[in-house]
Amino acid sequence: MTALQAPPAPTPAPAARVSTPRRVRTLAGATLLAMALLLGAVVTGAGFTGAGLRTIGHDAGPQVLATIGLHRHLSQMDALVAESLLLGKEYGPQQQAGLTAYDQLRKEVAHELLKAYELALDNVTEQRTVEALVEGLGRYERLAAQARLLNAQSGHTTGGPPDNVVEVYRKATDLMHRELLPQAYNLTLETGTIVRRAHDAERSATALARASVVVAGLLALGCLLSLQVYLTRRFRRVFAPALVAATVLTVAGLAAGVTLLNRQTESLNEAKRHGFDQVLTLTRARALSMNMLGDQSRYLLDKGRKDTYEHTFLDKARTVVAVKSTSLPDYQAKLNDAFGGMLGGVAGPDRQRLFATYQAFQQADARMRTMKKDAAIKFWDGELTQAFESYDKALEELVRRHESVFEAAIDRGDGALGALWRLVPAGLVAAALLVLAGIWPRLKEYR
Amino acid sequence: MRRLPIFVTLLVTALLATACGGGRPESLMDKDEVVVAIRSDVPLISFRGPHGYDGFNIDVAKYLVGRLKKRIRWLEIKAGDQLTVLTDGRADMVFAHMSITPERKEKIDFAGPYHVDFQDIAVRPADRDAIRNVRDLEGRKICWVRGTNIAQRIVEERRVKAVIVPAGDYNECLDMIKDGRIDAISTNSQILAGLLTQPGVDLELVGATFNEQRTSIGIRKGDIDGCEQLNRAITEMYQDGTARKLLEKWFGGSGLDLSVVAVPQFEGCS
Numbered sequence: 172m173t174a175l176q177a178p179p180a181p182t183p184a185p186a187a188r189v190s191t192p193r194r195v196r197t198l199a200g201a202t203l204l205a206m207a208l209l210l211g212a213v214v215t216g217a218g219f220t221g222a223g224l225r226t227i228g229h230d231a232g233p234q235v236l237a238t239i240g241l242h243r244h245l246s247q248m249d250a251l252v253a254e255s256l257l258l259g260k261e262y263g264p265q266q267q268a269g270l271t272a273y274d275q276l277r278k279e280v281a282h283e284l285l286k287a288y289e290l291a292l293d294n295v296t297e298q299r300t301v302e303a304l305v306e307g308l309g310r311y312e313r314l315a316a317q318a319r320l321l322n323a324q325s326g327h328t329t330g331g332p333p334d335n336v337v338e339v340y341r342k343a344t345d346l347m348h349r350e351l352l353p354q355a356y357n358l359t360l361e362t363g364t365i366v367r368r369a370h371d372a373e374r375s376a377t378a379l380a381r382a383s384v385v386v387a388g389l390l391a392l393g394c395l396l397s398l399q400v401y402l403t404r405r406f407r408r409v410f411a412p413a414l415v416a417a418t419v420l421t422v423a424g425l426a427a428g429v430t431l432l433n434r435q436t437e438s439l440n441e442a443k444r445h446g447f448d449q450v451l452t453l454t455r456a457r458a459l460s461m462n463m464l465g466d467q468s469r470y471l472l473d474k475g476r477k478d479t480y481e482h483t484f485l486d487k488a489r490t491v492v493a494v495k496s497t498s499l500p501d502y503q504a505k506l507n508d509a510f511g512g513m514l515g516g517v518a519g520p521d522r523q524r525l526f527a528t529y530q531a532f533q534q535a536d537a538r539m540r541t542m543k544k545d546a547a548i549k550f551w552d553g554e555l556t557q558a559f560e561s562y563d564k565a566l567e568e569l570v571r572r573h574e575s576v577f578e579a580a581i582d583r584g585d586g587a588l589g590a591l592w593r594l595v596p597a598g599l600v601a602a603a604l605l606v607l608a609g610i611w612p613r614l615k616e617y618r
Numbered sequence: 619m620r621r622l623p624i625f626v627t628l629l630v631t632a633l634l635a636t637a638c639g640g641g642r643p644e645s646l647m648d649k650d651e652v653v654v655a656i657r658s659d660v661p662l663i664s665f666r667g668p669h670g671y672d673g674f675n676i677d678v679a680k681y682l683v684g685r686l687k688k689r690i691r692w693l694e695i696k697a698g699d700q701l702t703v704l705t706d707g708r709a710d711m712v713f714a715h716m717s718i719t720p721e722r723k724e725k726i727d728f729a730g731p732y733h734v735d736f737q738d739i740a741v742r743p744a745d746r747d748a749i750r751n752v753r754d755l756e757g758r759k760i761c762w763v764r765g766t767n768i769a770q771r772i773v774e775e776r777r778v779k780a781v782i783v784p785a786g787d788y789n790e791c792l793d794m795i796k797d798g799r800i801d802a803i804s805t806n807s808q809i810l811a812g813l814l815t816q817p818g819v820d821l822e823l824v825g826a827t828f829n830e831q832r833t834s835i836g837i838r839k840g841d842i843d844g845c846e847q848l849n850r851a852i853t854e855m856y857q858d859g860t861a862r863k864l865l866e867k868w869f870g871g872s873g874l875d876l877s878v879v880a881v882p883q884f885e886g887c888s
Contacts, residue, residue: 296857349881350881352883354881357881360886361850361853367842478751478776478828479827479830483830486830498776
């Protein structure tokens with residue numbers, strides 16, 4: 172640049188000769204210090220968001236997602252026991268298949284309980300809940316086996332088992348519904364709070380880090396500009412190319428730092444809101460729906476508690492798909508796609524598809540409740556269960572989709588974090604070297 | 619150069635203000651002393667005793683707030699005030715045997731439930747064999763306390779054609795069942811158990827378990843932190859046996875079936 176062929180260095184007064192290099196050094200030192208601050212802020216910010224990303228994306232988040240099947244699998248176990256008691260001996264092969272499915276579920280439940288225990292390592296209350304679940308499941312197994320044995324001995328055909336079987340099953344299902352299922356449900360809610368807290372903490376920490384990055388960045392730029400202005404005035408040079416390059420790099424570092432921190436926060440938000448939270452809500456809805464299917468079989472099985480099970484069915488239906496109504500027939504008649512409740516947040520074509528399958532399930536339920544017992548049991552086992560399965564499948568697909576939203580967002584966050592580590596520190600170190608290179612020739616003039 | 623520090627200070631202050639000022643809604647966890655709203659006219663559950671307030675709800679509130687390491691200031695309320703004391707900020711929590719409904723959830727949030735029971739029916743001993751469940755109320759006269767939805771739940775939700783006889787409060791129901799103007803009183807089983815302890819009342823509980831009642835704590839809308847902490851405290855209350863102890867202390871001799879202490883399934887905090 173032409174600026175370098177400036178007029179010869181001025182010959183300042185002796186007093187100024189002493190103060191000029193010191194001034195240059197002070198300004199350069201302040202600039203380097205501000206740059207170090209900027210680097211520190213960026214690194215700290217990256218550390219904070221990195222920790223949040225680890226907790227939500229790689230640690231607690233996936234673990235919570237691995238345990239949320241617990242409630243649904245327990246409901247399914249109880250529904251299978253009810254089914255095996257309800258269907259008569261002419262359903263032999265189906266009962267055998269039911270038993271195999273039951274054993275598979277028990278395995279999954281054991282796996283999920285272990286995961287949940289692992290997740291609860293520093294939370295004694297949660298650990299106790301897992302312990303209570305393990306213990307309660309043992310009691311449930313004993314009662315279920317007893318009911319099955321009595322049922323086999325009775326040798327009944329379709330139309331429901333004798334009273335002594337129902338009585339033992341009542342104890343089992345009460346244990347399941349009044350202790351185990353609520354505990355499992357609460358456990359998922361509780362582990363969900365770990366993720367919520369991590370997300371909140373990360374958000375405020377990143378906001379602070381972002382603010383510090385901006386402050387340190389502006390400080391560094393201010394110092395750089397003052398240094399250049401001073402050099403221009405003192406040495407009558409318009410530009411020092413090294414310092415200009417350092418300024419450009421600092422601006423780039425500041426912009427990249429803020430942008431990447433922002434992008435990470437956005438990714439985490441996306442992962443939390445559109446991934447994790449949705450998966451959690453939809454899986455809870457799926458678990459409650461599975462329980463509704465069980466309520467239908469219990470309604471058929473236990474005539475003494477028909478009203479109770481019809482009410483629990485309605486209660487869950489209203490939680491999952493809320494429509495203002497006074498009774499079950501009223502609910503089923505008033506069902507429309509402007510519903511609220513757990514599934515109320517589903518939008519677009521997904522909503523239509525989901526609602527159609529749910530409505531078909533509810534319509535089949537309404538038909539079952541008008542039938543005579545034997546016909547109702549056959550209908551429940553056939554058409555009604557099929558209607559449920561297509562509804563459950565629609566829900567499952569939706570859960571899958573949100574799981575991939577979660578993973579994709581976490582990947583984007585990881586990418587932004589990687590870029591932050593690679594680019595910004597390198598750029599700032601280069602800028603610092605350029606500052607030194609920029610002032611070196613000027614200081615030499617005073618040697 | 620001399621103006622730089624001032625500029626930087628201003629900048630830092632402004633940025634910190636925007637970073638931290640996002641502000642979460644007010645939480646009961648921010649206070650050392652919380653205002654707990656209660657009723658004082660429900661026997662066994664929440665009433666004014668010789669040594670101040672007493673009852674099941676009072677004991678539960680003391681335990682839970684103790685778990686949160688806070689002090690209690692009681693605020694006595696009437697039946698219709700459960701929501702407004704929260705919406706206009708006079709109370710931090712409401713222990714008024716409230717069940718969760720979608721309409722209420724539009725105005726306030728709920729922690730818990732802290733207890734799950736059922737609706738039950740109280741009848742004269744002579745009718746004990748004739749009325750054994752909710753279906754047997756068909757064609758019979760039942761009490762409806764104005765402002766409650768319990769009688770509607772029998773007639774509309776359960777579609778049992780009972781005859782509804784309105785009353786101002788449960789004491790009026792007790793008078794009416796005594797002189798034969800009605801045949802049955804139905805409500806939350808704990809409230810019924812309390813009514814049965816009143817002097818001069820000779821009624822029996824049928825033990826019908828229908829319409830699950832999930833008794834919850836009302837809290838201010840958006841107080842997620844308070845909700846999560848209360849839920850954890852409720853879990854502890856069931857784990858350490860306090861829930862069973864308190865149920866037995868207050869309802870042990872009342873005819874309620876306490877063989878199974880149901881663990882409440884939380885509503886969730888969001």
